[in-house]
Amino acid sequence: MSMPYYVAPEQAMKDRADFARKGIARGRGLVALRHGGGVVIVAENASQSLRKVSEIYDRIAFAGVGKYNEFDQLRVAGIRQAELTGYQYSRDDVDARTLANDYAQLLGNSFTHGMKPMEVEILVAEVGLSGGGDDQIFHIMYDGTVVDHDDACALGGDADAVTGRLSDGFREGLDLAGAVTLGASALAGDRSLSANELEVATLERGDDRRCFRRLGADEVAALLGS
Amino acid sequence: MALPVFESADDPGTDFSRLLSRAGVTQPAVGGLRPEDIPHATTCVALRFDGGVVMGGDRRATSGHLISHRSMEKVVQADSHSGVAIAGAAGPAVEMIKLFQVQLEYYEKVQGNALSLEGKANQLSSLVRSNLPGAMQGLGVVPIFAGFDTRRETGRLWDYDVLGGRYEERDHVATGSGSLHAGTVMKMGYRSRLDRDAAVALVCRSLWEAAEADSATGGPDMVRGIYPIVAVIDRDGWDRVGDAELEAVFTGIVSSARESSS
Structure with a gap:
């Protein structure tokens, strides 16, 4: 009879974490940051049809990095959860x-x-x-850790370096163009990213019920150029 | 509440009604009700014009001979470029509209792109059909669906029967107890290539005549400042006509009626 190998729980957790981290680090990252008019999410994404950033509900957006099918499943589950709650109670x-x-x-x-x-x-x-400080940015890690960020956060490969660049450049009261430019340069580091390689969406504070809006490549290019 | 995650075999997809039943949120079946005990909503119309469609509906709900609401909103926005108007049992109708609005947005978000206008009309058809048990007891809901088809660049409108039958109409459509009168007024006043203002005026006129001849349809309530709901849907989307404009239109109708009877 063969005996199962004993693996210490610390080792098992570490192996799983390494596995998840490796998968996440392979993909390209994204950043989210507050600005004067709301929250903007800037993702490095060469695809125009496979989205990393999407709308969940009236004032809520979702973004994911890592394995596409896995975060897309989470995105749909979030939409379902939000719509069910809003339908049964109130928006x-x-x-x-x-x-x-x-x-x-x-x-x-x-x-x-x-x-x-x-x-x-x-x-x-x-x-x-x-x-007045009531925007919220939550970062949820592969192991279920939730981190609540005040101003900005970075997800994905090389997140530490991106976070560093992001917090160096962040200041209160950035406008949308400033926020998109900062997000893009934080993601790029010493590379340069064009509007076509970026996926940008905002949650805009305003009178509309649905605050989520995607920015087209032309609009992103204009914001980066200004 | 745990997140609703499904195996691929029983995933409810983009159908919100199926998601509701999978999540255990079901509607109780109704029985033993008399139609006269239940608030009913009445006249709604839609009209095609040059740049899109105009929808309109009075504000009255009646339970038998009693006026149960004076400011009901029977014409509502379904999404950015479409609207729905309802006649029939008010409770199921309001619920149907809510479900329809959620369904359209839910599809758009899950799928990543919005349904075509015809797809939306079809979706409403299945909601009307699902109310069949209610319809058998006289609690039917008969909506109108209208919108601007952004692919074909034109306004389109549909009416339904209580069984969910869906009929696309060319120019104008009316539903509810005052539909005979409202429909006749629109038929008489309709010209091809009406402009927006003329279309709004014709919709108001049709609701006025329906209210004159049908006790379940409310006219403009100038005392309380409650006017029918009129909305224009064109290339730029849904736009509800303001009360000030409606007041002017109805004041014109009143004075012409006064002239012809003096």
């Missing part, structure tokens, strides 16, 4: 914090109990009503 009862917690539960479970951990990191952002 006002849907918020990013609850959604971030639900994502954390799912990712945490898959990390400890699943066949393999999900190779994704996701971002849930919500634009507040007043803009």
Whole structure:
């Protein structure tokens, strides 16, 4: 009879974390940052049809890095959760914090109990009503850890370096063009990224119910050039 | 609440009604109700014009001979370029509109692109059909769906029967208890290539005549400042006509009626 190998829990967790991190580091990153008019998400993405950033609900956006099919599954689950809550209660009862917690539960479970951990990191952002510090940016890691960011955050490969560049350049009251330019340069480092290699979407504080808006390549190019 | 994640075999896809039943949110079946106990909504119309469509509906809901609401909104925006108007049992109708709005947006977000206008009309058809048990008891819902087809660059409109039958109309359509009168007024006043203002005026006129002849249809309530809901849907999307403009249109109708009877 063969005996199963004993693996220390620390080792098992470390192996899983290394596995997930490797998968995430292979992909290209994204950043989210607050600006005067809301929250903007800038992702490095050469594809015009496979999206990393998308709309979840009226004031909530989602972004993911890592394995596409895995974060897309999470995106759809988030839309479902939000729509079900809004349908059964009220649209006002849907918020990013609850959604971030639900994502954390799912990712945490898959990390400890699943066949393999999900190779994704996701971002849930919500634009507040007043803009007086009520915007929210949640970063949820492959193991279910949730980090709440005040101003800006970076996800994906080389996140530490990107975060460094991002926080160096960040200042209060950036306009949209400034925020997109900072996001793009933080992602690029010593490379340079053109508008076609970027996917940009914003959550705009305003009178419209649906705050999410995608920016086309032309608009991004204009913002980067200004 | 755990996130709704499904195996690919039983994934509800882009159908929000299926998601609701998979999530255990079901609607109770109704039974033993008399139609006169339930608020009913009445006259709604839609009209095609040069740049799109105009929709309109009165504000009255009745339970038998009682006026149960004076400011009901029967014409509502479905999404950026379409609207839906309802006649029939108010409760199921309001619920149907809510489900329809959620369904359109849900599809758009999950799928990444919006349904075509015809797809939306078809979707509403299945919602009307799902109310068949209610319809058998006299609690039917008969909507109108209209919008601007951004692919064909034209306004389009559909009406339905209680069984979910879907009929695309060319120029104008009316539903509800006052539909005979409203429909006749639109038929008489319709010309091809109406402009926006003329279309709004004709819609108002048709609702006025319906309210004159049908007790379940409310006219403009000048005392309380409650006017029918009129909305224009064109290339730029849904735009509800303001009360000030409607007041002017109805004041014109009143004075012409006064002249002809003096």
